[in-house]
Amino acid sequence: MENTKCECGHNNPVGTILCEYCGKPLDESESSGQPLEMRYEGKARRSQTQNTTWFDRVWNFFSSVKVAVYLILITLLASVLGTLLPQEQYIPSNRPDAYYPQKYGTIGDIYYQLGLHRMYESWWFITLLSMIGISLVVCSLDRVIPLYQALKNQRVEKNISFILRQRIHQTVSTKEKEKESALDKWMKVLQKKGYRVRREGDSLLAEKGRFSRWGPYVIHIGLILFLFGVLLRLLPGWAMDEFVYVREGQIKKIPETPFYVKNVKADIELYDPQEMPQKLEEQTPVVKKYETDTILYEKNASGRLKPVHRDAIVVNQPMEYKGLLLYQADFQPNQAEAIRLGVKDKKTKKKLGSIRIDLYDPKPTYALKNGVTVRILDYFPDFIMDGNRPTTKSENPNRPAFIFEVDSPKLDEPEKSWMIAGTNLDDLNRKNRYTMDLEKIETVNVSGLKFRTEKSLPVILFGGVVAMIGLVMGFFWFHRRVWIRWAEDQLYIGAHTNKNWYGIRRELEQVSKECGLHLSFTPEEGQGNQ
Amino acid sequence: MVHLMEYLLFGTFILYVISSVAFVTAITGKKSRDGEKVHLARWGKRGLFFASAGAVLQVAFTVTRILISGFFPTSNMFEFTAFLCFAIVVAFIVIYFMYRTVTLGAFVMPLAVIMLAYAAVFPREVKPLIPALQSYWLHIHVTTVALGEGALAVGFVAGLIYLIRYVGLDRNSRTATMLEVCMVVVLMFVGFILASFAFGAVGYQASFQHVFEGQTVVQKYDMPPIVAPIDSQALQVQPFLGWRGPLFEAPSWMQGEKAASKFNSVLWSALTGLLLYGVLRLLIRKRVYELLYPMVKHLDLETVDEISYRAIAIGYPIFTLGGLVFAMIWAHEAWGRFWGWDPKETWALITWLFYSAYLHLRLSRGWQGLKSAWMSVGGFIVIMLNLIMINLVIAGLHSYAS
Numbered sequence: 001m002e003n004t005k006c007e008c009g010h011n012n013p014v015g016t017i018l019c020e021y022c023g024k025p026l027d028e029s030e031s032s033g034q035p036l037e038m039r040y041e042g043k044a045r046r047s048q049t050q051n052t053t054w055f056d057r058v059w060n061f062f063s064s065v066k067v068a069v070y071l072i073l074i075t076l077l078a079s080v081l082g083t084l085l086p087q088e089q090y091i092p093s094n095r096p097d098a099y100y101p102q103k104y105g106t107i108g109d110i111y112y113q114l115g116l117h118r119m120y121e122s123w124w125f126i127t128l129l130s131m132i133g134i135s136l137v138v139c140s141l142d143r144v145i146p147l148y149q150a151l152k153n154q155r156v157e158k159n160i161s162f163i164l165r166q167r168i169h170q171t172v173s174t175k176e177k178e179k180e181s182a183l184d185k186w187m188k189v190l191q192k193k194g195y196r197v198r199r200e201g202d203s204l205l206a207e208k209g210r211f212s213r214w215g216p217y218v219i220h221i222g223l224i225l226f227l228f229g230v231l232l233r234l235l236p237g238w239a240m241d242e243f244v245y246v247r248e249g250q251i252k253k254i255p256e257t258p259f260y261v262k263n264v265k266a267d268i269e270l271y272d273p274q275e276m277p278q279k280l281e282e283q284t285p286v287v288k289k290y291e292t293d294t295i296l297y298e299k300n301a302s303g304r305l306k307p308v309h310r311d312a313i314v315v316n317q318p319m320e321y322k323g324l325l326l327y328q329a330d331f332q333p334n335q336a337e338a339i340r341l342g343v344k345d346k347k348t349k350k351k352l353g354s355i356r357i358d359l360y361d362p363k364p365t366y367a368l369k370n371g372v373t374v375r376i377l378d379y380f381p382d383f384i385m386d387g388n389r390p391t392t393k394s395e396n397p398n399r400p401a402f403i404f405e406v407d408s409p410k411l412d413e414p415e416k417s418w419m420i421a422g423t424n425l426d427d428l429n430r431k432n433r434y435t436m437d438l439e440k441i442e443t444v445n446v447s448g449l450k451f452r453t454e455k456s457l458p459v460i461l462f463g464g465v466v467a468m469i470g471l472v473m474g475f476f477w478f479h480r481r482v483w484i485r486w487a488e489d490q491l492y493i494g495a496h497t498n499k500n501w502y503g504i505r506r507e508l509e510q511v512s513k514e515c516g517l518h519l520s521f522t523p524e525e526g527q528g529n530q
Numbered sequence: 531m532v533h534l535m536e537y538l539l540f541g542t543f544i545l546y547v548i549s550s551v552a553f554v555t556a557i558t559g560k561k562s563r564d565g566e567k568v569h570l571a572r573w574g575k576r577g578l579f580f581a582s583a584g585a586v587l588q589v590a591f592t593v594t595r596i597l598i599s600g601f602f603p604t605s606n607m608f609e610f611t612a613f614l615c616f617a618i619v620v621a622f623i624v625i626y627f628m629y630r631t632v633t634l635g636a637f638v639m640p641l642a643v644i645m646l647a648y649a650a651v652f653p654r655e656v657k658p659l660i661p662a663l664q665s666y667w668l669h670i671h672v673t674t675v676a677l678g679e680g681a682l683a684v685g686f687v688a689g690l691i692y693l694i695r696y697v698g699l700d701r702n703s704r705t706a707t708m709l710e711v712c713m714v715v716v717l718m719f720v721g722f723i724l725a726s727f728a729f730g731a732v733g734y735q736a737s738f739q740h741v742f743e744g745q746t747v748v749q750k751y752d753m754p755p756i757v758a759p760i761d762s763q764a765l766q767v768q769p770f771l772g773w774r775g776p777l778f779e780a781p782s783w784m785q786g787e788k789a790a791s792k793f794n795s796v797l798w799s800a801l802t803g804l805l806l807y808g809v810l811r812l813l814i815r816k817r818v819y820e821l822l823y824p825m826v827k828h829l830d831l832e833t834v835d836e837i838s839y840r841a842i843a844i845g846y847p848i849f850t851l852g853g854l855v856f857a858m859i860w861a862h863e864a865w866g867r868f869w870g871w872d873p874k875e876t877w878a879l880i881t882w883l884f885y886s887a888y889l890h891l892r893l894s895r896g897w898q899g900l901k902s903a904w905m906s907v908g909g910f911i912v913i914m915l916n917l918i919m920i921n922l923v924i925a926g927l928h929s930y931a932s
């Protein structure tokens with residue numbers, strides 16, 4: 001491979017902008033008098049030196065910041081697209097194919113057909129995120145190594161044109177006999193400002209805050225960890241998300257776990273008008289608390305349920321047991337659980353007693369006084385007519401309907417009795433001797449509980465923390481360097497920072513003041529216009 | 531207590547107004563006897579004093595509100611927007627101590643005034659927290675977001691100053707036209723505030739009845755109807771200057787519960803804004819940014835560019851912490867997931883991606899200066915979209931909508 005030789009005698013790899021040894025600009029386009037391009041110290045990166053195999057090409061593609069910006073912007077636009085209409089999980093319907101066209105017309109239909117209603121899970125969106133992930137790894141490796149080497153091996157003595165082409169530079173005429181005291185003074189004052197100063201011959205290099213240069217890479221590592229944590233969720237058992245409704249008093253199995261959960265009691269609490277902080281115009285009650293007193297059971301070897309944990313779950317305070325999280329996610333007050341029916345003999349006008357039917361688990365027959373029995377012929381928990389055929393919409397007793405058969409020694413043959421949602425169908429039941437009247441509906445509160453395991457949460461959180469550390473390193477500290485070189489009765493001063501030029505300018509003005517000079521490093525007011 | 535709170539809020543507002551006036555005086559005042567430099571320094575100091583006093587009063591307001599309600603006030607539109615205003619002032623004071631640019635105050639403080647006025651448009655009564663909002667993580671998350679956005683807003687203002695300075699008196703560029711469009715948009719924002727207060731003051735009311743998702747609902751208007759809900763019947767429409775409206779019906783896709791009423795407010799804001807703009811143009815006989823140009827013409831472009839960048843560099847990490855990290859922790863506790871792609875979350879991500887793109891683009895030189903200034907404006911538009919559009923129109927889980 002051809003090398004670029006600098007006049008100082010150092011051999012630089014192709015693609016080098018500033019001589020690795022003395023800092024002299026090598027590239028022709030770099031000798032225009034404009035401030036120097038100081039990124040990566042002008043060092044050649046892999047992506048600029050290798051371009052032969054397909055691996056090189058992929059590497060070069062992903063190492064480009066331009067590509068990174070495109071990826072970020074495409075992800076941004078896609079995300080906007082995804083918020084134009086609600087995503088599938090936020091629509092109040094489980095028939096997206098019908099919901100979108102019906103609610104949003106043609107636009108909704110197109111949205112649905114393009115799969116934008118589940119955009120964030122779509123293969124192309126995930127591909128975008130993965131490409132950002134790959135790009136993060138590649139671009140960081142491509143740059144951090146040359147940057148590290150360049151900063152570690154940097155020379156104190158720099159070419160004068162390197163110093164003069166820094167954005168901040170000054171020249172002070174200094175006689176040879178004043179040289180030593182001048183360099184000494186600069187060294188002392190810069191050290192006082194927290195710089196680490198090195199001297200070589202007639203040159204000084206003062207540097208501070210180098211670690212902030214690693215900030216962006218630490219950010220990227222954090223992001224990679226984060227994305228990795230998200231990826232881990234795809235492993236079986238690492239991320240589980242289930243939802244069950246549990247009635248008060250009921251025990252239910254938590255799918256895909258050895259655990260069972262009991263809703264001991266579920267409560268809703270409203271704000272007392274007295275404790276409202278301020279009288280409101282509208283007096284609608286405001287919910288203060290949803291709470292479920294929960295017991296968690298584990299099935300042991302002999303198949304028995306053993307209580308392992310008990311806690312009151314409220315919104316924002318999930319219960320946690322061995323990595324399993326339980327959330328209060330929904331609350332349905334006063335759901336029918338059982339009904340109590342009074343059975344009466346129309347002829348004798350005597351009550352024969354009452355029966356209690358568990359709507360979730362009705363018995364086939366109920367026995368009453370005088371040998372009367374009530375048999376349940378058919379039960380529809382969530383009654384609906386499908387054409388002229390009765391059927392049920394769900395297993396929840398939202399609208400319970402029964403067909404009873406009442407038998408008694410006094411009847412020649414058993415009579416049928418219809419009841420829908422607690423009301424007798426008088427037309428059908430008129431001829432019956434025995435009537436059944438609703439005495440009471442027993443209700444319970446139902447809690448919607450969400451179960452979750454999230455094993456990669458520590459990784460995800462750790463990634464976030466690392467990224468934050470990188471952000472603080474990179475944005476609240478700055479890498480400042482000052483080069484000073486004496487040659488031929490002149491003291492050349494040049495300075496560079498990766499951020500906050502104003503800050504380094506002011507600092508240098510203070511330093512020069514303390515050195516007994518009053519140099520200005522500030523651009524003239526009104527300059528730089530257009 | 532409630533009265534005290536209202537007085538404190540009003541006092542804050544007045545102090546921010548005085549601070550704005552002081553800063554503007556500092557950079558435009560007639561050359562005083564003591565010379566320009568002394569005049570600038572003196573009024574700059576006064577501006578900063580009043581801004582700080584306003585911030586202190588706003589802290590007192592916040593504390594009073596906490597004493598009344600028992601929680602940190604970031605739970606609805608009023609509280610959040612007022613806190614955002616506070617964050618802008620705090621970020622400004624911090625940046626001011628770094629760069630000592632008085633001109634920045636002359637632009638940031640009016641923005642703070644507008645923000646606080648905008649906040650006051652929303653219902654101010656203290657409401658108790660619903661269960662989903664009862665979490666200290668929520669308050670940590672929202673305050674951090676606001677503080678980050680405050681710094682980003684200062685970055686936007688510096689970007690705007692850059693543009694005004696850059697364009698100067700040259701009208702023949704696209705930049706000039708776009709800049710003037712920005713001014714009109716700001717005026718429309720002011721228009722919304724003025725219209726809200728004006729119609730609120732006279733107690734204007736109108737209502738329409740229509741069918742929404744199979745149910746008959748009544749939609750209330752607090753501004754005279756220019757547009758009515760689709761297929762609706764007017765129940766009551768107060769005449770406004772003899773005009774009873776409405777002129778037309780909302781398009782069919784605009785069916786949300788309050789969509790037409792909100793659309794109506796947007797129309798009023800646009801109209802009032804344009805009216806303001808027209809009157810202003812007649813009075814000053816030049817473009818609005820040209821009116822502002824003399825205030826900024828002494829500034830060094832490179833320094834303004836750096837202030838904008840610096841403010842964003844401060845805001846970005848804070849926003850990342852609040853809008854993404856804390857947001858995920860809270861969502862994890864409250865909703866049982868750390869990310870759910872609800873519109874509000876997604877727009878926080880969009881904001882973050884936008885500023886990430888800004889930072890990466892700045893790494894290559896071409897995107898410093900002019901382009902960078904436009905990006906800072908774009909970023910603020912994204913933040914405002916999130917605050918206004920998403921909260922009021924798309925409204926996700928974050929039930930800030932009034």
Ligand code: HEM
Binds near residue numbers: 063064068072890
């Ligand atoms: C959403 C994803 C990303 C975020 C949030 C992010 C964030 C950041 C941040 C905050 C900085 C510091 C900028 C500054 O100091 O002004 C940075 C620098 C950088 N980023 Fe990214 N980045 C992302 C993706 C990428 C990707 C995919 C690439 C791949 C090419 C990339 C390449 C770089 C480079 C080269 C730097 C400059 C490093 C230096 O100055 O030494 N970034 N990134």
